[in-house]
Amino acid sequence: MSSGKKVFIVGPGFIGWNVLDILIEQGYTVTGLVRRDEHAEGIKKSGATPVMGSLDDKELITKQTAEHDIVFHTATADHVPSAVAILDGVKQRASKGLNTIYIHTSGTSVLDDGAKGGEKSEKIYHNDKREEIDSVPDSAPHREIDLTIVKAQKELGAQAKIAIMIPPLIYGFNPKHKRLSIQIPTLTRFALKHGFAAHVGTGAPLWSNIHVIDLARAYVVLMHHMEDTSAASLLENPYYFCECTGDNEPSWQEMATVIGSGLHEAGKIKDPKPRTLPEDLYGDVLGDFTDAVVGMNSRSRANRLRALGWKPVEKDWRKSYLEDELPEIVKEEGGSFSGYKGVVAS
Structure with a gap:
């Protein structure tokens, strides 16, 4: 159970709404940043509190982050200002002696090999081998923002627990939400x-691919792990793949x-x-x-999540x-x- 912890989700949409549902079931108090009234009504019915705004509302995102124990960014992998706004809120909390869990969403486009429909590759990335991810060029998709977060993580040290979820191709459909990938x-x-x-x-x-509900469960498994572990272990390796395909x-x-x-x-x-x-x-x-x-x-392998007990169970x-x-x-x-x-x- 949550022990009264408050969660802020930036972008409770296709991915984040499924995360929100699980957190509500587990007793967390959840707030979600949404752009549209219809969406606000939807997450309100799911048991969360909507806050109206966009990814460009930096002050709002920073303020909400500063008021929450746990933050998920599930809106996009490529909006630097919103991620920086979250990090600013995390730093505000750190200055008051408050630790924050922050899980950012990247994506396995960062592993782009430039095939452009050409040949199958035998190259597989494993997230329990950080050197494989560090070998990705700084110019790769999503990499700029991932490196911004890693830099902030180093600066914060033990004052925050930060991880980067890197999903592959996401599929699946939750009839409660009516959203497609x-x-x-x-x-x-x-x-x-x-x-x-x-x-x-x-x-x-x-x-590689993953069902959106299996992915949502993975976020929550990772969050619980972060609740129970030290920031030091995350400093060693903040990256988590999440796939259901294996070979x-x-x-x-x-x-x-x-x-x-x-x-x-x-x-x-x-x-x-x-x-x-x-x-x-x-x-x-x-x-x-x-x-x-x-x-x-x-091609990626979710070795670290599987070691935490997560496993895919959806279609x-x-x-x-x-x-x-x-x-x-x-x-x-x-x-x-x-x-x-x-x-x-x-």
Whole structure:
């Protein structure tokens, strides 16, 4: 149980709302930063207190952080000002002798190998070997903000407990929230618009994945570990991968095949066979980021979380897609989709 601890979640959306649900069940007092009235009403019904604002409201985020024992940033992996605002609040608490737990969300795009739909890679990253993560170039996706947090962690030392969760491709659907992930649903909407499922290049690269509810449980397992451990152990290694695939990561070509067959079975496209995605149609997927976000290798292993007792128990990506996500996507208005324009966490 929570022992009265207060939690602040920046971005209780696709990931964070599932974390929020678990924390409420465990007796924590939770506040969530939200942008829309409808979302505020949703998390209020889940038992949390909404605070209206955006990621650019630095003073608000710092103030809320300073008033909470535990902070999660689950909104995006690439908004530096909001992460800095949290760190400012953590430092304010440290100046008063108050320790803070802060879990930031990065993503395994940081492992980008530049494959762009080319070849499968045998390279697998293990988060119990920090040197493997430290070998990633400073220019890699998400790396700037990860390094900003690591620098602040060193400065704070024992005054704060800081960790960085690095999820892979996230899938899954919680019917209570009615929210979908990004990559596979975006490729599905593309297929509905153009009549065929697509993959970048050969589609051979592999990407580890995780069900969003398994990921939410992992955040809470990590949080409990941080409650019970010293800041020193986190200083040694703040990084945590979270995947459910082991050595069974699907390729992008395999994902496109399932999308095509699923839509064909649903009577939405005539030909289930996937094709290579033409570059002139990247705008209907993820624009300039298409060949990176849905075309690279990103293979990781959650050794540290498994050592803490966490294990994935939800449906695998294929079953989840066909049973839960695809039925929701085909209900949407088709034809007008013009690519995903938001920020991709993983």
